[in-house]
Amino acid sequence: MPVHRSPFERLREKFDESELRCQSCGYVDTDGKWRVTTSGGRVRYRFVCPVCDAVETRELQLE
Numbered sequence: 055m056p057v058h059r060s061p062f063e064r065l066r067e068k069f070d071e072s073e074l075r076c077q078s079c080g081y082v083d084t085d086g087k088w089r090v091t092t093s094g095g096r097v098r099y100r101f102v103c104p105v106c107d108a109v110e111t112r113e114l115q116l117e
């Protein structure tokens with residue numbers, strides 16, 4: 055049975071594959087994952103650097 059994937063799931067996959075790099079200290083978390091929250095048509099991605107506690111965020115608007 056084919057699996058239907060929503061735009062959100064495709065976006066999430068793209069982010070899951072992207073590098074988690076802290077903009078503040080340059081640390082790359084190879085085992086880390088974005089934390090995902092959704093509200094309305096928006097998807098927020100959040101990553102807290104384990105080294106310096108800087109917070110990286112991305113926000114996407116779903117069509």
Ligand SMILES: [Zn+2]
Nearest residue numbers: 076079103106
């Ligand atoms: Zn950092």
